[in-house]
Amino acid sequence: MGKADFFSPKAISNRIKSKGLQKLRWYCQMCQKQCRDENGFKCHCMSESHQRQLLLASESPHKFMDFFSNEFKTGFLDLLRRRFGTKRVHNNIVYNEYISDREHIHMNATRWETLTVFTKWLGRQGLCKVDETPKGWYIEYIDRDPETLRRQEELAKRKKHELDDVERSAKFIEDQVRRGLSTKEEEEDPVYTELQRENEEEKIAFNMASGASSAGPSTSSSLAASSALKKASSSVKRKDTSSASESRDKKKKSALEQIIESEERMRQKQQPVRTDNxxxxxxxxxxxxxxxxxxxxxxxxxxxxxxxxxxxxxxxxxxxxxxxxxxxxxxxxIPAPGKRVMILNGNQRDTEAVLEGIDEKNFCASLTLDSGPQKGKRVEVAYEDFSKLA
The missing domain is CATH 2.30.30.140 (SH3 type barrels.)
Known part of the structure; x- marks a missing residue:
């Protein structure tokens, strides 16, 4: 029976059948030929071309196996790099995509018996990061491309530069704290003085009798002395409490806190009053x-x-x-220089002014106030805080 014509229905059906994947047991890796059924594979094994390929492979079997193994490894890693990059993925997913190609190298022609053995070999060779989970083996491609390594080095340099900036700012804060501690005034300790009488010859007498009918000069002097003693003791106590509270307040605030408070006060003084409308x-x-x-x-x-x-x-x-x-x-x-504008926000809100010039780098303009108590004063106002008058 002659061979069917190229455009005959049988030839077309044969080509359609041979397009997709077929059974692996009817594939000859040495001849790279796929048979559709067992009879065809048997006929191929008995053919002269197949026998000749077997003789060549028997002379150097390791050479052919190394060639197929290298081709399988190259194709598998190329697919992993292009399709998944450096993402962690299940090894079976990559293998299924690899064998979907009709012209792929089959694993039974390589040195690896199973996909698990091949995955472990990739991890030992340092080509991929592999880890075993209850769901199976996962692999992650290690990109050793020079361009990728260069980008990683640039990223590491950028991170190091950012860390240097953080260390520089921390050192600046430490210098400020040290400067504040050196210029801080020493805390004044309270001075305690002894209670002295103005007239040493005068004697202080206390009359313990509550029902005494006569009160002489000695009684009046004793009362005056006792009142003076009470006032002096109370004044000393007040001084002690006030000095203790001041020293406690001083000790509570550190030099860094005082610097922060002073800068905050200066910022509040300089910050203009702004509104949303x-x-x-x-x-x-x-x-x-x-x-x-x-x-x-x-x-x-x-x-x-x-x-x-x-x-x-x-x-x-x-x-x-x-x-x-x-x-x-x-x-x-924003009008042309020399035109009249209205300040819409800030400390000079609702003030008319004349536009003198524009600072494009700082996004602000120089205005001369034309109304209000500060008439004639020159101020710097941002673009969004003033507008042209109608």
Whole structure:
């Protein structure tokens, strides 16, 4: 019976059958030929080409086995590197994807009998990190690519640089603490003095009789002396308690705490008073929301009225349309130097000024106050804290 034509139904069905994976027991690794049934595999084993391949393999069996083992290892590791990278994955998942290729090298032609033996060998060779779990063996590829190693070195240098910055800041704080301890004034110890009488010749007498009818000069002098003694003792006690409390307060606060408190006080003095709402009537703003369409986006408008601090009724400069917008839907407008502006936030809030210049690096502008008690003063104000006057 002659061979079927290439476009005949039988030839087409044979090609369709041979596309997918077939049974491994009917595959000859030496000849790299897959048979569809047992009869075909038997005929192949009896063929002259197969016998010739067996003779070649019998001359140097280790050479062929090493070749197949190397090909299997290379293909398996390439798939693991490309598909999973350095992620931890089950070895059976990688093997199933590897054998899905019809032209793969079968494991029964290599030096490894099972996938577990191959996984352990990868761990011993340092090619992968392997660990055994109740669910099976997991592997993780070790990337030794020069580019990857270079990126890892750069990342390590960056982390070391960050640690150096932390150590530098810690050393700076230690220097500040040492400087504060050296310049700290010594605590003054309370001075205790003896109680002395002004007139040593005068004698102090106490009259213990409560029902004495006569009280002479001795009685009056004794009363005066006793009252003076009580006042002196109370004043000494007050001094002792006050000095003790002051020394206790001084001992409670360390030098670092005092430095932090002083810096906080200076920061509070320098920090301007700011509020969440900045909308003011008669200022020019720019519409930044896209919900109203391209007709109003990036267009300028004049604030006509402010409602409930955060809402404003604006009039578009181009079309004259009136809109009700939220504070987040608009932004301030920076005019040309020499134009009048309104300060909307900070210590000079609600103050009119003249724009003198713009500092693009610090995102602020130099303004000369044109109203208020500080008229004529020059201040630096951020972009978002002032806007053009209508």
């Amino acid at each position: 900045w909308l003011q009537p008669d200022i020019v703003v720019k519409v930044v929301t896209k919900r109203l369409g391209e007709k109003y986006h990036k267009k300028k408008a004049v604030v006509m009225e402010v409602l409930e601090k955060y809402t404003a009724v604006v009039k578009m400069v181009d079309s004259g349309d009136k809109l009700k917008l939220d504070q987040n839907h608009v932004e301030t407008v």
